[in-house]
Amino acid sequence: MKITVAPSAGFCFGVKRAINLAIDSASKFDTELNTLGPIIHNPQVVSQLKEKKIFPVDTIDEIKSDKVIIRSHGIKADIENKILQKNIAIIDATCPFVKRSQEYIRKAFLEGYFIIMVGDDKHPEVQSVISFADSSRYKVVNKLEELNKIKFDEKIALISQTTQDTNFYLSIICEVFKKTSKEIIVFNTICDATKLKQEEAAFLSSKSDIMIVVGGYNSANTNKLKNICRKIQNNTYHIETEEELKQEWFIGAENIGITAGASTPDWIIEKVVGKIQSFDIL
Amino acid sequence: MKITVAPSAGFCFGVKRAINLAIDSASKFDTELNTLGPIIHNPQVVSQLKEKKIFPVDTIDEIKSDKVIIRSHGIKADIENKILQKNIAIIDATCPFVKRSQEYIRKAFLEGYFIIMVGDDKHPEVQSVISFADSSRYKVVNKLEELNKIKFDEKIALISQTTQDTNFYLSIICEVFKKTSKEIIVFNTICDATKLKQEEAAFLSSKSDIMIVVGGYNSANTNKLKNICRKIQNNTYHIETEEELKQEWFIGAENIGITAGASTPDWIIEKVVGKIQSFDIL
Incomplete structure (x- = not known):
């Protein structure tokens, strides 16, 4: 293994x-x-x-x-x-990247753009960032269909949660371009670390028989990682700690891939690795 | 007909x-x-x-x-x-839309973005707009492959010629998102009229047996229209005046579609329609 x-x-x-x-x-x-x-x-x-x-x-x-x-x-x-x-x-x-998003929103709002924020409206980052515009001047969307609720009769600023899936953000951008001929500004506020993690997770999923995603159940970026991995590798499990690992998941598996959300400390990842190694010895 | x-x-x-x-x-x-x-x-x-x-x-x-x-x-x-x-x-x-592009470029340049302008570097609009940044701080691209010449190690601003094909601009945007994890700002500077003309031209091409695109041979937006029509309808002809029309093009054609570039006056379009009608009578 x-x-x-x-x-x-x-x-x-x-x-x-x-x-x-x-x-x-x-x-x-x-x-x-x-x-x-x-x-x-x-x-x-x-x-x-x-x-x-x-x-x-x-x-x-x-x-x-x-x-x-x-x-x-x-x-x-x-x-x-x-x-x-x-x-x-x-x-x-x-986070300095969240600060940057706040500045973008404030600026776009002051310049008269209607803001579309791609993210989860219940997530504290989104709630914090979007609060820098007036509530009548934005819409938070998490699904392509939600764009249908927007009147595209004014200039639009697009912004994303820092932990957004890049491909989903791109699909929203394409749809907005189709829906309006007005001015559009797109801010790519998905952070470096998030994008790199997502790319590595997708690559690792394609090379592994089982993927373990470690991170808080309330962590948006961990959940995005889980979704990305699961699209490629059905045998994807999201856990918070090593205690949730089950030996039967690993039967017959040769290549094990592990990734972890941005809020997962190294010591938890190490414990997960140790526990999986112990299954191998048994 | x-x-x-x-x-x-x-x-x-x-x-x-x-x-x-x-x-x-x-x-x-x-x-x-x-x-x-x-x-x-x-x-x-x-x-x-x-x-x-x-x-x-x-x-x-x-x-x-x-x-x-x-x-x-x-x-x-x-x-x-x-x-x-x-x-x-x-x-x-x-054109006020070109003015707006100049302002965007100036702002993006001053804010330290490396600028990618999607358009024809020989076109006077592009030459005018891009001159508002320092020449070491931009690259004009007209093909997807040209992105390979750019080092994506700094934040990027994307801007398009006002007469750009929207789908091509979108393909460039997607490619840039794939190539960098740095900050990106995208300005959609394709103007309303251009986008509407392109959509109508594509629709008309799909309903017509022959498409006539009227406009200056040196007109970027007319050439874009020709390319869009030709992708859908092989029988697409680009002319400057009615004198270039040939009767044999129309043999067996039932539905004739006509579009014209932003710099084509109505009286030229009317002469084109008149000439085609005269073919029908003959």
Whole structure:
């Protein structure tokens, strides 16, 4: 049995930066700190941070000190204003790629574009980014059919969630070009790490008898990876930790591919590899 | 025999505006006027304007009065500067859509994007638009393979000639998305009239036994129309005037489709229709 871990599996730049910023702040201020929402979409990492006195809270009122860590997905424009009004300092761990998307949306909104954001409207990144435009001036779409609800009678700006599947975004772009003869601006805001991970995952799926995708069930980029792998390799399993692995999945498999979402720490990936190796010995 | 002229055939908004501006200026100033290059890509229109004392010249030194008409395709940034330095006033008949492209290029250049312009590098519009960036910061491409010459190691802005074929532009966009994981901005600068004309031409080609495309041989948008029609209907002929029509083309044809480039005046289209009708009577 040969196990191959995708070279780009695991933490991306933005996640590393967010966790380091949180840990540095906790040691610097030597006080209990809060993140508004889980800092990244990985329950195991959130648990580890609790040991360092960093606790997620859901609302501004629950913030315990005079500072708060903004998680990697960013926050809504109005929440940011409320925090500042309460004289709470912001330790900004927003992913720089998400920040860039916020700037694009703000600019496109001010320049009069109607904005189509391709992503999951329930995802905190999308909610944060889109809040930088007025709610009457955008539509979040996650399916091709949803474009039918849009009147294409004004100029359009297209933007994507950083963890979007590139091919799906391209299919939306093509459809929008067909539907309007008005001006269009397309921002490709899918981040480097996401695209690289997706390409590696697709390649690895085509070479493997079984694909294991490791990452939080609430992680958008992990779920996208799972979908990409499953299209190519039916035997694709999404797990959060090594405990969920089942030996029977691996019967007769020679090549095992492993990839992991941007919020999955190396130590979880290592445990997954170790457990699969132990199946091989048995 | 049924003759159908595409509803959008002929003069577009930018061309109408340019010709009206030239004629108005000639009557207002009651003097011989020059356009820098032919005002639009239609030799018959250029000839008619000569009767109104509007003559094209190729260089600044040939300009005869203290004012010059800038043609619909626009001019290069450095030529504009030279004209102003010579205290020659500019009567600007640049198409507003071309103006918008110039602004986009300037902005993208200043924001550090490497620019890929999809179009014909010999076309005056492309030469005018692209001159608003530094020559080391762009590449004009007209074929998919030409993308191979570009290093995709920096952020990219994509822009198209206003008369570009939409599907070709989309194929370039998809290829660029595949080749880079860096930031991309796509400007859709294909103008309304061009896109509508192309859609109508494709539809008409599928319903006709023969397609006649009327327009200057040096007109980019007319040549694009010819290519679009020929892909669908082998019996596609590109002519400049009715004199080029040959009766044998129409033998056995029941449905005749006619379209015309943005620089083709109505009176030429009408003469083409009249000539084809006369074939039917014979």
